[in-house]
Amino acid sequence: MKAAVVTTFDQAPHYQDFTLPDQLGPNEMVVDVIAAGIHPRVRSQAEGSHYTSTDDLPLVPGIDGVARAADGTLRYFILPDTSLGSMAEQTIIDVRRSVRLPEGADPVQIAAAMNPAMSSWIALRRRIDFQPGQSVMIMGATGNAGRLAVQVARRLDAGRVIAVGRGADRLAELGADATVALDDDPQTVAEQLGEAGKDVDVVIDYLWGQPTRDALYAIVPRRTDHNQSLTWIEVGSVAGLDSPIPSAALRATRLQIVGSGQGSVATRDIVTELGELANAVNSAAFTIRARAITLDKVEYAWSEAANETDRIVITPQS
Numbered sequence: 585m586k587a588a589v590v591t592t593f594d595q596a597p598h599y600q601d602f603t604l605p606d607q608l609g610p611n612e613m614v615v616d617v618i619a620a621g622i623h624p625r626v627r628s629q630a631e632g633s634h635y636t637s638t639d640d641l642p643l644v645p646g647i648d649g650v651a652r653a654a655d656g657t658l659r660y661f662i663l664p665d666t667s668l669g670s671m672a673e674q675t676i677i678d679v680r681r682s683v684r685l686p687e688g689a690d691p692v693q694i695a696a697a698m699n700p701a702m703s704s705w706i707a708l709r710r711r712i713d714f715q716p717g718q719s720v721m722i723m724g725a726t727g728n729a730g731r732l733a734v735q736v737a738r739r740l741d742a743g744r745v746i747a748v749g750r751g752a753d754r755l756a757e758l759g760a761d762a763t764v765a766l767d768d769d770p771q772t773v774a775e776q777l778g779e780a781g782k783d784v785d786v787v788i789d790y791l792w793g794q795p796t797r798d799a800l801y802a803i804v805p806r807r808t809d810h811n812q813s814l815t816w817i818e819v820g821s822v823a824g825l826d827s828p829i830p831s832a833a834l835r836a837t838r839l840q841i842v843g844s845g846q847g848s849v850a851t852r853d854i855v856t857e858l859g860e861l862a863n864a865v866n867s868a869a870f871t872i873r874a875r876a877i878t879l880d881k882v883e884y885a886w887s888e889a890a891n892e893t894d895r896i897v898i899t900p901q902s
């Protein structure tokens with residue numbers, strides 16, 4: 585069969601032959617992959633830079649997707665850490681890590697939206713004790729995961745939703761109650777972050793790095809009630825792998841910093857959430873801009889994914 589194959593971490597995957605293993609484990613099945621998203625996590629997997637990466641090559645990238653099983657069912661699946669990912673005509677799934685989709689579900693939308701939507705859905709439902717009515721600030725709200733986080737927070741009955749990111753015009757389109765444009769002048773940004781964050785309950789952070797440090801410096805001294813919990817969920821790090829956290833922030837207010845992702849959330853908890861999240865995506869409760877590109881054009885797709893804001897989805901069966 586054909587697959588996108590990484591043979592060296594400094595090059596995009598190539599479209600070439602790849603042989604499926606002939607042994608299947610318990611609960612495993614071979615499926616025909618219909619759609620698989622090129623998420624940031626997939627790109628870091630293919631570059632060997634994700635925190636779960638091993639140096640094993642060759643590697644077929646892809647962590648999730650939509651597939652047709654041999655019994656005819658349409659399924660969304662997530663894969664374990666494996667060198668046989670979803671960017672292939674066929675892959676091997678563990679049926680327990682998959683959910684059945686209704687016929688008529690849009691495979692490209694599901695493959696595009698599930699991973700970025702899961703980042704906030706799981707964080708709010710599985711990583712903290714989120715209560716309806718609590719306010720949520722999203723750091724990095726213009727990316728796919730951030731845009732979906734605004735929608736997820738609304739769906740989970742958040743109170744005030746604040747979108748923080750670059751580009752005032754793009755932020756204004758998100759439907760948040762307040763926005764902070766990080767590319768404004770630094771003093772204005774600090775004032776706006778302080779005002780927006782003074783009563784916030786939960787921060788979902790896709791940025792980390794300098795913006796997180798700056799936000800804490802701006803928000804903590806402005807807290808209206810220092811006994812009100814401020815739960816900061818680290819989910820992504822597009823602005824920096826490390827962030828200098830001001831020590832005083834941890835002493836001066838009830839700040840808790842937690843992470844949410846593969847490892848800090850149990851796989852069984854993630855799998856439990858897949859069905860409800862897939863239903864929400866399928867019912868168009870959450871929308872994402874996605875573009876399908878066939879598997880044989882995977883090198884072109886990789887370069888598009890690096891530059892494009894729409895989520896690129898590989899479609900092996902087209």
Ligand SMILES: NC(=O)c1ccc[n+]([C@@H]2O[C@H](COP(=O)([O-])OP(=O)(O)OC[C@H]3O[C@@H](n4cnc5c(N)ncnc54)[C@H](OP(=O)(O)O)[C@@H]3O)[C@@H](O)[C@H]2O)c1
Nearest residue numbers: 624700703726727728729730750819820821822823844845
């Ligand atoms: N832990 C989890 O469960 C989980 C799940 C999914 C995703 N993630 C992580 O979440 C992050 C975002 O994913 P995504 O799918 O949204 O990626 P994406 O669609 O590529 O969006 C990335 C966004 O980051 C913004 N950005 C980059 N550098 C920035 C900076 N210095 N300041 C402000 N904004 C900046 C970009 O804004 P511009 O348009 O202004 O450049 C872009 O909108 C990634 O790190 C991903 O790995 C984590």
